[in-house]
Structure formats: C-alpha cells, structure tokens
Amino acid sequence: MSDATHGITPDLSTSTGGIKSPNPFWLASAPPANSGAQIQRAFEAGWGGAVWKTLGAPIQNVSSRFGGHTIRGVHGAGFTNIELITDRPLEVNLREIAETKRLFPKNPIIVSLMVETEAEWREIIKKSIDAGADGLELNFGCPHGMCERGMGSAVGQEPKINERITSWAVKYSTVPVLVKLTPNVSDIVPHGLAAKRGGAHGVSLINTIKSIISVDIDRFVPEPRVGNLSSNGGYCGSAVKPIALHMVAALAREKDFGLPISGIGGVSNWRDAVEFILLGSSTVQVCTEVMLRGYGVVEDLIDGLEEYMRTHGFRTIPEMVGKAVPPFQEWGDLDLNYETVARIDTDKCIGCQLCVAACHDGAHQCIHPQEHTRVPRIDESECVGCNLCQIVCPVPGCITMEEVDNGFTPATWNQFVNDGIKLRPKKGAH
Amino acid sequence: MPPALTPNRSETAFEDFKLPLLRDAAVAEANRCLFCHDAPCIKACPTAIDIPQFIRKIATDNVRGSAKTIFESNILGMSCARVCPVEVLCVGACVYNELEQPPIEIGKLQRYATDRAYEAGWTFFEAGKPTGKRVALIGAGPASLAAAHELRRFGHACTIFEKRATIGGLNAFGVAPYKMRADRAMTEVEWVLSIGGIEVKTGVGVGSGTATGANDVSLESLEREFDAVFVGVGLGADSTLGVPGEQLAGVHGAVAWIEAMKLGAIDTKSIRRAAVIGGGNTAIDVVREVAGLGIPHVEMIYRGTREGMSGYAHEWTAALAEGAHAEWRAVATAIEGDAGRVERVRCVRVDDNKRPIAGSEFVVEADLVLLAIGQSKLGAMLASLGGITVESGRIRTDANGFTGRAKWYAGGDCRNGGKEVVNAAAEGKRAAQAIDAAISPKGRAHV
Numbered sequence: 095m096s097d098a099t100h101g102i103t104p105d106l107s108t109s110t111g112g113i114k115s116p117n118p119f120w121l122a123s124a125p126p127a128n129s130g131a132q133i134q135r136a137f138e139a140g141w142g143g144a145v146w147k148t149l150g151a152p153i154q155n156v157s158s159r160f161g162g163h164t165i166r167g168v169h170g171a172g173f174t175n176i177e178l179i180t181d182r183p184l185e186v187n188l189r190e191i192a193e194t195k196r197l198f199p200k201n202p203i204i205v206s207l208m209v210e211t212e213a214e215w216r217e218i219i220k221k222s223i224d225a226g227a228d229g230l231e232l233n234f235g236c237p238h239g240m241c242e243r244g245m246g247s248a249v250g251q252e253p254k255i256n257e258r259i260t261s262w263a264v265k266y267s268t269v270p271v272l273v274k275l276t277p278n279v280s281d282i283v284p285h286g287l288a289a290k291r292g293g294a295h296g297v298s299l300i301n302t303i304k305s306i307i308s309v310d311i312d313r314f315v316p317e318p319r320v321g322n323l324s325s326n327g328g329y330c331g332s333a334v335k336p337i338a339l340h341m342v343a344a345l346a347r348e349k350d351f352g353l354p355i356s357g358i359g360g361v362s363n364w365r366d367a368v369e370f371i372l373l374g375s376s377t378v379q380v381c382t383e384v385m386l387r388g389y390g391v392v393e394d395l396i397d398g399l400e401e402y403m404r405t406h407g408f409r410t411i412p413e414m415v416g417k418a419v420p421p422f423q424e425w426g427d428l429d430l431n432y433e434t435v436a437r438i439d440t441d442k443c444i445g446c447q448l449c450v451a452a453c454h455d456g457a458h459q460c461i462h463p464q465e466h467t468r469v470p471r472i473d474e475s476e477c478v479g480c481n482l483c484q485i486v487c488p489v490p491g492c493i494t495m496e497e498v499d500n501g502f503t504p505a506t507w508n509q510f511v512n513d514g515i516k517l518r519p520k521k522g523a524h
Numbered sequence: 525m526p527p528a529l530t531p532n533r534s535e536t537a538f539e540d541f542k543l544p545l546l547r548d549a550a551v552a553e554a555n556r557c558l559f560c561h562d563a564p565c566i567k568a569c570p571t572a573i574d575i576p577q578f579i580r581k582i583a584t585d586n587v588r589g590s591a592k593t594i595f596e597s598n599i600l601g602m603s604c605a606r607v608c609p610v611e612v613l614c615v616g617a618c619v620y621n622e623l624e625q626p627p628i629e630i631g632k633l634q635r636y637a638t639d640r641a642y643e644a645g646w647t648f649f650e651a652g653k654p655t656g657k658r659v660a661l662i663g664a665g666p667a668s669l670a671a672a673h674e675l676r677r678f679g680h681a682c683t684i685f686e687k688r689a690t691i692g693g694l695n696a697f698g699v700a701p702y703k704m705r706a707d708r709a710m711t712e713v714e715w716v717l718s719i720g721g722i723e724v725k726t727g728v729g730v731g732s733g734t735a736t737g738a739n740d741v742s743l744e745s746l747e748r749e750f751d752a753v754f755v756g757v758g759l760g761a762d763s764t765l766g767v768p769g770e771q772l773a774g775v776h777g778a779v780a781w782i783e784a785m786k787l788g789a790i791d792t793k794s795i796r797r798a799a800v801i802g803g804g805n806t807a808i809d810v811v812r813e814v815a816g817l818g819i820p821h822v823e824m825i826y827r828g829t830r831e832g833m834s835g836y837a838h839e840w841t842a843a844l845a846e847g848a849h850a851e852w853r854a855v856a857t858a859i860e861g862d863a864g865r866v867e868r869v870r871c872v873r874v875d876d877n878k879r880p881i882a883g884s885e886f887v888v889e890a891d892l893v894l895l896a897i898g899q900s901k902l903g904a905m906l907a908s909l910g911g912i913t914v915e916s917g918r919i920r921t922d923a924n925g926f927t928g929r930a931k932w933y934a935g936g937d938c939r940n941g942g943k944e945v946v947n948a949a950a951e952g953k954r955a956a957q958a959i960d961a962a963i964s965p966k967g968r969a970h971v
Contacts, residue, residue, distance in 0.1 A: 167555030167583065444622035447561035463562060468619075488558055489623065 104403035106142075106396065108411040110354045110377040111270040111296025113202050113229040117142035118371065118411055119395050122358055122379035123206035123231060123274070126389070128180065130190025134197055139389040140396055143202040145298075145379060146191060148179035148233045149218060150208035151245065155181050158318040160385075161307035163333060172333030173382045174307040176318060176325055178239045179208055184218075188225040195226030202228035204272065207263075208236070208245050215259065216266045229269050232260060232294075235276040235301020237328050247301065250276035253288035260292025270295040272356060275341075277334075278304050282341040283348050290353055297345065298356035298379060300338045302328025331382035335360030339373055346374025346419045363391075364398025372418035376411060430510070431502035431518045434479035434495040436461070436472050442492035443469045449483035449493060457482045458522035474498075478522040529690075529710060534785040534792070535701035538816050541842065542606075542632060542703075550636040554583035557628050560619055565630060568617035570950040571598035575614055579633055591641035592648045594634055599649075599673045600666055600949040602642060603695050603712050605634035606704040608946050609805075611838045642715060651721050652679030657963045660685065660750040662730045665693020666945045667936025668756030669713065670952030671959075672722045678960040682722045683750070685741060687729040690787060694758055694937075695945055697783040700809040702816060706786050731905065743909060747931055752959045755919060755927075755934040756952060759942050760900035765801065769859030770895075774866035778802070778810040778896035785813065795892045797821040799869050801856055802896030803833035808843050810894050815846045823888050824850040827874055851888065855880070859893055866893050902938050916941070925955030926962075933959055 106117040120143040121127040121136055133144045155177055163172030180187060191203055205227040209218050219230060234256055236246030249255050256273065263271050273289035275282060277300035289297050304326050308317045316324035338359020345351050357375025361367050362383040370378045383391050408414050438449070445468025453461035460476035461483055472483075484493040505515040545553060557579040565575040574593050581590035594601035610616070610631035618627030641648075657680045661668040664686035672682040690696055696709040717724070729740040746753050762777020764770050776784075778800065784790050798814045800807050803826030814822045826833055829852050830840065840848075854871045855878070861867035873884035901917025911929035913920040918941045919934040921927050927934055935951030937943065 167552055444619040445560075445564065446558050446619045447563075448558060451559075451561035468564065 102404060102409060104400050104408060105410045106399065106403075108142075108376050110298075110356045110375075111229065111272050111294070113143070113204060113270050113272075113296075113377075115142040115202050115377060116200055117396060118367065118375075118377045118399070119143075119392055120145055120202075120204070120356065120377050120379045121384065122381040123147050123204075123233065124381035124385070125177065126381060126384040129182070129187075130194045133190075133194050133203070136384075136389045136392075137194075137198045137201045140392040141201070141389065143204060143228075143377070145204040145206050145231050146187065146227075148206040148208045148236070149184055149187055149222065150179050150233070151210065151214075151240075151243070153178040153181055153239075156320045158320065161318045161327060163307055163331070170331060170382070170386045172307070172329060173331035173385070174305050174318070174327035174329050175302070176238050176320075176327045179206075179233070179236070184221070188221055191222070191225040191227065195228075204229040204231050206231040206233050206274070208233040208240060210243075210245060212262050215262045219263060219266045223267065223269055227269055229272060229295075230263060230267055231272045231274050231298055232263055233274050233301075234259070234289075235274045235299075237276060237278050237302055237304045238326055247276035247278050247304075250274075250285060250301070251279055253284050256285060256288040257292040260289050260294050264293035264295075272296045272298050274301055274358075275299040276301045277337060277341055277359075282344050283351070286345040286348065286351050286353070290351060294353060296354035296356060298358055299345070300334070300341050300359045302330045303334055303337065305329035330359065331386075332360045332362050332366075335362075335366060335369075339369060342370060342375055343373040343419060343422045346416055347422055361395075364395050364402065367395055367399055368402050368414075369418075371411065371414050372416070373422070374416040374419050376415050424508075426508040426511075427506050429504040429506060431500065431505045433498040433500050433502075433518065433521075435474040435477040435498055436479070436481075436483050437494050437496045438469060438472060439492050439494070440469045442489050444489055444492075445469060446488060448486040448488065452482050452486045460522065476522055529706055530788060532789045533706065533787060534790050534817060535705050537818075538701035538705065538813075540606075540702060544639065545629070545632045545636045547636075550582055550633055551585070553629050554579045554633060556620075557583070558619065564617035564619060565614040565628075568613045569597075570613075570944070570946045571601075571604070571953070572950075573597040573601065573634075575630055575634075578637060579628065579630070582633055582637055587637055587640045588644075588646055590637040591646060594638055595641070595648050598946065598949050599670055599716055599953075600695075600712065600945060601634060602638035602715070603666075603699075603704055603709060604946045604949065605631050605638050606708070607695070607699050608944060609836055609839075612836060613944075613946070642711065647718065649673070649677055649719055651676045651719050654681070655679040655964060657681065657751040658683065658749070659752045659754060659959060659963075660746045661754045661756055662746075663693060663755070663757035663936070663938075664688075664691035664713075664724060664726070665756055665758050665936060665948065666695055667939075667948035667952040667955075668693075668754060669716045670949040671754045671756060671933075671935060671956040672952075673716050673719055674953045674956035675959065676719045676721050678956070678964065680751075680960065680963065684722060684724045685728045685730050685746075686724060686726045687740075689726050691724055691726060693756075693948075697786050698779060699786075699945070700782075700813060701786060702812065743906065747909075750931070751963045752931045752933060754925070754952070754955055754959065755906065755932070755938055756936045756948070757902050757905070758937040760902050762895055763898040763900060765856055765859075765895060765897065767856055767858050769861070769866070772859055772861050772866040772893075773864055774861070774891055775859055775893045775895070777899075778806050778894040779899055781894050782806075782810060782813065785817070792817045792819055792892075795819045797823070797888075797890045798892040798894065799888050799890035800824045800894045800896055801869070802826060802898075803828055803835055804896060804898070805835045805839060807896035808835040808839045810896055811843050811848045812839070812846055814892070814894070815843070815848055819892065822848050823890070824848060825854050825856060825869065825871060825888060826850060826852055827855045827878055829853060851886075854886075857885075866891060869893060899942065901941065906932070906934075921955075923954070924958035925951055926958055 123145040159177040162170040205222040234250035240246035241248040357370030358379040460473040487493040509515040578590040578593040692709040858870040872880040903914040903919040925933040933955040936948035
C-alpha cells in the first residue's frame with residue numbers, strides 16, 4: 095500500500111434521515127443510553143451519537159432483567175432483556191438531554207419515544223424537541239412487556255398502525271423521525287414500507303427478537319427468573335447479527351423503499367459495523383457490546399473502520415453504504431455451475447482433523463485421514479464446496495475454498511427451468 | 525487390610541508441584557480443547573483414554589461422566605493424572621503445540637475430574653457375575669491392581685500376593701512426593717479394591733520351588749490352584765556401581781532411600797551436600813527430593829550429557845529451578861570417607877565413548893550419596909517355568925501379556941523393563957482381557 099493512499103484520512107461523518115453525526119457509531123436506545131451522565135461519558139469516549147433510552151408511558155421494572163447465552167465458555171454470545179423503557183421521571187430525562195446537548199452540540203441525540211394516543215405523541219415530541227433532540231426514534235420494536243399494553247412491537251407488527259402513528263409523529267415533529275422496526279415479523283419489507291408511507295425520514299433495525307434465553311434446569315423456570323416466573327425477553331447481541339444483516343439488506347434492496355437505515359443488531363466490532371454499512375446502513379447502533387465491555391469499545395470501532403476505509407480506498411461513509419447490496423439476490427439467480435473445492439495447506443495443518451469429523455458426520459464424506467500423516471486428504475471429485483471444513487478449521491488460512499474451472503458457462507436454476515440451460519453434473523449426490 | 529501409613533513420613537514435607545485446577549479454571553481450560561478427531565493425545569496415552577471426550581464433559585459440568593470416561597480406560601486415572609509425564613505423552617501430542625499455543629493441561633483436567641469422583645464417592649463399576657474362575661496376581665502394584673479390577677468386572681475371583689507389608693507398589697513407595705504422596709496412593713488402592721472380591725495377601729513372597737519365607741508360596745502351587753497367574757512385579761534392588769566405598773554409611777540406593785523417605789521418617793538435618801549418581805528419571809526425582817527436603821547442595825553426577833540423559837528435559841528444568849547442580853560426563857571412581865561415613869565421591873570426566881580422560885579427576889564433597897543407576901530386574905523368578913522366556917531380566921510376552929506358557933501372563937515393569945505407572949495400568953488391563961478370553965466359557969460376549 096502506498097503512503098499516498100495511507101495519507102488520506104477517511105471522513106467518518108455521516109447522517110441517517112438528515113440526522114448528522116461525526117461518525118456512524120450511535121448508542122442504541124437501551125441501558126447504556128439511560129442518562130445524561132452516561133451519554134456524556136460515551137461522547138467523551140468517541141461515540142458519534144446516542145439514541146436516548148425510550149421516554150414514554152410510566153413503567154416499573156422487575157428484577158432480574160437480563161440473561162446471557164454462553165457457548166464454549168463465551169458468555170454473552172447472545173443476550174436478552176426484559177427491561178422496559180426508561181423508568182426515570184420525564185422531566186429528569188429532558189433536563190439531562192438539554193444539558194448533554196449543551197455540552198456536546200456536535201453529537202446528535204435522538205430521543206426514542208413510546209406512548210399511545212395521538213395527544214401523548216404530540217406532547218412528548220414537543221417536549222423532546224424543546225429539550226434539544228436532533229431526531230426522534232419511534233420505538234415500534236420492544237417485544238416484551240410494552241407490547242402487552244399495545245405499544246412497541248404490537249405497533250411494529252401492524253403496518254397500518256405503524257403508518258398511522260408514524261404520520262402523527264412526522265406531523266408534530268420539526269426534526270427527522272426514524273421508525274425502529276421489530277424483527278418479530280415474517281417479512282420486514284411491508285413494515286419498512288409502512289413507515290415510509292407514514293412519512294418517516296429513515297428506519298432503524300432490528301429491535302430485539304422474542305426469546306427465552308435459557309432455563310434454570312434445577313428450578314424448572316425459564317430465565318431471566320423473576321421469583322418463580324419468567325417471561326419472554328428480547329434477544330440481541332452478537333448471535334443476532336445474521337438476522338439483523340438480512341433484514342437490513344432486505345429493505346436496502348427493496349426498490350420501493352429507499353429510506354436511510356440505521357443498522358442495529360449484534361455490532362461488536364468494526365468488522366460488524368462495516369458489514370452493516372455495506373448492506374445499506376448509514377449509521378450503526380450498538381448496545382450489547384457496550385453493556386458487556388463498556389464505552390471503550392468505540393475506539394476499535396473508529397480506527398478499525400478508518401483503516402478499512404483506507405485499505406479499500408473509501409473516502410466517505412456514503413461511498414460505502416450499500417456496496418454489498420446488489421450481489422444480494424434470490425437463490426434462483428445464483429450460478430449453479432460455479433464450483434469450489436476445499437484445499438488444505440499442509441504446512442499450516444496441525445492435524446486436529448476437525449475437518450475429517452465435520453465432513454464425515456456433517457457434510458459429504460470427502461475428507462479422509464491418511465496413513466503416516468495427520469494431514470487429511472480431500473477427495474476433490476466428491477467435495478461439494480460447502481465450506482464446513484473451512485469453518486471448523488482452527489488454523490486461519492489453512493483450509494481455503496478454491497475456485498474450479500469446470501468449463502461450464504454460468505447457469506442459474508431460473509435459467510435451467512425457463513431455458514433448459516446446461517448444468518454441471520451434481521457432486522456428492524449419490 | 526495392610527497396616528495404615530504412619531503420619532510421620534518425611535514425604536509430607538512436599539506440596540504438589542503442579543497445582544490442581546479449581547472448577548472455573550478447569551472449565552475454561554476444557555473449553556479450549558478442540559475435540560480433535562482421532563485425537564493425537566489419545567494415541568499418546570498408553571491406556572488410550574478418550575481425552576477429548578472427558579474434557580468436553582468437564583466443559584459442560586458433566587464431571588461424573590468425565591470421570592467415568594477416564595476410569596473406563598484407566599482405573600488408576602487418579603494417580604496417573606498426577607504422576608504421568610504428560611509432557612512427553614498426551615500433552616506433548618496436543619495439536620496446540622503445532623499452533624505454538626499452550627497445549628491443553630490434560631493431566632490437570634484429569635486430576636480435576638478424578639479427584640471430584642473420589643471426593644463425591646462416585647462408583648462406576650460393579651463386579652461381574654461370578655464365573656467360578658480364580659486368578660492369582662503377583663505383586664500389588666499398578667499392573668496387578670489394574671488387572672485385578674478388570675478381572676473382577678468379568679466376574680473372576682482375584683488373589684493378589686504381595687511380599688511387602690504395603691500395597692500399591694511404586695505408586696505408594698516410589699513416586700516423587702511432589703507428584704503424589706503415599707496416602708493418596710493408598711486411597712486409590714482402597715478405591716480400586718472397593719469393587720470387591722480381590723483378596724490381598726501381604727507379606728507373602730512368591731518363589732520358585734522351595735519358597736524361603738514362612739508364608740511364601742511357590743510358582744507351581746499358584747499354577748496348580750489358579751486358572752491363571754498374572755505377574756505384575758516391579759523391579760528389584762538398586763544397582764550398585766562396583767567401586768570402592770559403596771558400603772559406607774550415607775550411601776544408598778536411590779529407590780530404597782525414596783521408599784524410606786515416603787513410608788517413614790529419615791533424618792537429613794546434618795546433611796549439607798548430597799550427590800546423586802545417574803541421569804535417568806529416578807536420578808532427577810531424587811535430586812528434586814533431596815533439594816525439597818532442604819539439603820543445601822545437591823549435585824547430580826552423570827556420565828553423559830544433559831541432552832543425552834534419559835531423564836525428561838522438563839524434569840531437569842524443574843530440578844534446576846529448585847537449585848540442583850550437575851557434573852556432566854563424569855563417573856564415580858570411588859566413594860570415600862573416614863570413620864565409616866561417606867565424605868566425598870572421586871570422579872573422572874569421560875569422553876564420548878565413556879572412557880576416562882586422564883588428568884580430569886575431581887572430587888565432589890558429599891555426606892549423602894544416592895545411586896540411581898538402575899534396578900535389578902525380577903524376570904528371573906520365572907526362569908524355572910518352562911515355556912517362559914526371560915530376556916535381560918524382562919519377561920517376554922505377546923502384545924496382550926501372554927508369556928507362552930499356559931495360564932501365565934505378565935505386565936508392568938517386569939515385562940517392560942521399567943516404564944511409567946500408566947504403562948503398567950495399560951498392560952495389566954490388556955492382560956486381564958486376554959486372561960478372560962482364555963478362561964471364560966467359549967462364546968462369551970466381552971465387554
């Protein structure tokens with residue numbers, strides 16, 4: 095890489111729905127954005143913006159509230175909560191919004207809101223904007239507690255109600271309005287379109303997913319446990335990223351949609367953030383990783399993203415946004431004649447043979463142990479190019495998926511069905 | 525049961541060199557295991573414990589299942605977790621070594637699971653339905669204990685003959701106390717015997733023809749009275765150098781000295797300098813034991829080089845850290861002292877062919893000299909039985925411990941010439957399976 099390329103300092107500033115931010119990293123509406131003191135510390139640490147924890151109807155919280163999903167000793171790979179919106183007095187929140195705006199005028203504060211009636215929406219929108227909100231986020235996503243009272247995901251799951259309440263908010267707001275969508279729907283697109291019809295300036299997604307994080311197998315009670323009962327929580331954290339990416343991309347590629355997106359769901363590091371941006375997010379929101387590790391994670395988010403942009407020659411965030419959306423297509427348009435096979439770098443292989451077990455038990459039985467060496471052999475005539483061996487291999491770069499020139503011209507299932515185009519012979523199908 | 529150990533044992537001065545893992549550390553370590561397919565660690569274990577499987581069970585808090593996996597392959601898994609040279613066995617084979625990352629601490633994880641099993645009093649095995657067959661086992665060390673336990677699972681009655689008052693063999697009186705103390709070995713013996721149906725006769729020697737001791741039994745009578753005989757004796761007396769002065773007070777065979785230190789109290793207060801002659805693992809063990817008992821200076825005198833010694837490199841590294849010294853390429857030519865007590869060892873350097881180099885003589889001052897140059901082998905005890913081959917003192921058998929003479933099997937040090945506890949456990953178990961195949965009614969389905 096030339097020094098000249100390295101000399102460019104990427105511009106991280108961005109905006110979603112007209113809400114300008116010095117960088118794409120916002121605290122999501124959640125416990126890390128619960129108070130002025132917290133958000134001020136976050137801004138000092140480098141966070142670009144913050145979505146204030148939802149203001150709205152009066153609530154009372156339970157204990158306990160959170161649960162974590164653990165796999166192979168990694169705690170919090172997934173996370174759940176049954177906490178509701180803010181439980182602090184509205185006046186206190188508004189005062190702290192104003193104070194934080196005064197101290198950090200360049201960092202956008204988006205105020206998340208959740209109330210019921212049009213009059214309540216009008217009132218709370220006015221108060222929020224008076225306090226200095228740079229934007230509003232309508233919480234149509236919370237899948238626990240509030241939805242039982244007809245708010246949160248109960249709104250997000252009904253496009254007509256979503257549209258109506260969005261139109262109220264847009265009518266009463268003088269700042270941009272984002273609609274936060276729930277993933278607890280079979281197809282996200284109609285819900286994004288409803289927000290658009292209601293006049294939203296952008297959407298943010300995903301909110302949390304209905305979940306039971308675990309069960310106390312000694313007490314026979316799901317977790318998090320409140321006395322001897324539990325309730326479904328909202329699932330989030332790293333484990334939900336793939337679901338979130340899909341929903342973001344599904345809206346980003348929808349030609350009738352076209353609204354800016356603030357991406358949310360399992361962003362833990364700069365790579366995750368880049369993925370959300372490439373699939374159409376102009377900002378990303380983070381909660382769980384901050385809950386698990388604190389505001390300091392933003393430093394890696396910022397300089398990791400900067401270095402990525404330098405490496406790939408991006409000068410601005412908008413140049414990146416949606417860059418990976420066009421290749422996201424229907425399965426029927428994938429090239430069935432494209433062929434890869436696994437290759438093992440014998441110098442890197444440590445002989446654990448995880449690939450042997452995985453291929454034999456979980457794939458197509460084409461990786462075989464050999465005499466006199468722990469390095470397995472791949473029968474390329476049987477390898478279907480599924481990637482499983484590469485995924486289980488503990489050594490970076492040891493197993494690679496190599497493209498094979500099989501002489502066939504590209505052909506999709508749709509072309510095969512419609513035009514009878516020639517497909518290569520199946521592998522591993524016997 | 526044999527008499528209990530005296531609490532007044534010099535070995536109680538030692539703490540564990542390798543600290544046990546507490547639960548959280550064990551789970552964290554277990555979670556690092558890759559669960560290799562056809563794992564190299566299993567292949568490196570003489571008893572072929574399914575190591576990835578028992579480690580996975582620790583990771584999920586299925587400790588009882590973990591211990592069962594271990595004991596299924598090696599009933600002496602608790603002591604082996606402590607005394608195995610894992611650095612050159614399972615841990616040495618861990619694929620993490622290839623990744624230049626710390627290998628999994630398999631020994632410590634095995635100790636975690638097996639100690640939990642002992643603490644909880646979990647039992648995993650029951651004696652099989654009585655077959656009416658009887659097996660004699662000579663020697664009450666790891667080989668015979670492992671064989672007897674396996675034979676009991678098949679339902680055969682077992683009688684162990686042990687010439688000492690103490691059972692447990694080398695695990696009780698020979699293992700370095702910073703790895704395992706004798707009381708722990710005794711606990712294991714009781715645990716193994718708890719399967720029931722194993723009679724232990726201590727103070728009974730087994731000999732050829734006319735036995736010498738009052739209670740001794742002859743090989744011939746064992747052959748007559750039992751359906752099979754397993755020879756699980758260890759090694760014999762410490763070898764001597766054949767140099768002047770070996771009879772002086774303060775000169776001991778290392779194995780005998782270790783036994784005295786482990787099973788009783790020895791007085792080391794007046795000893796300032798110890799010399800250990802040899803370069804094998806017994807030599808290094810005794811060097812570390814001498815240092816651990818607070819003897820200010822310990823010198824190992826070895827005829828070869830550090831690189832060439834048969835003692836494990838990791839053990840010598842530990843000995844150095846404990847303050848040991850060594851004279852390499854040196855042999856003792858005489859042991860000297862006035863008033864019948866050792867004061868010094870005369871030495872000379874040797875060349876690559878172990879020939880003395882003229883003019884290289886030197887003296888190592890020592891008021892304790894321990895000879896760790898090997899032990900006699902006891903295979904000759906069987907020499908009178910036709911059809912059994914004894915080579916260099918070792919009893920020759922097939923891979924399953926069968927000697928070639930009907931009814932006679934062997935395993936452990938008398939067969940392999942002196943290896944690890946885990947080898948003895950493996951050979952004992954294999955021989956038990958061969959014995960069962962030979963004495964059980966035909967067509968029996970084996971476990």
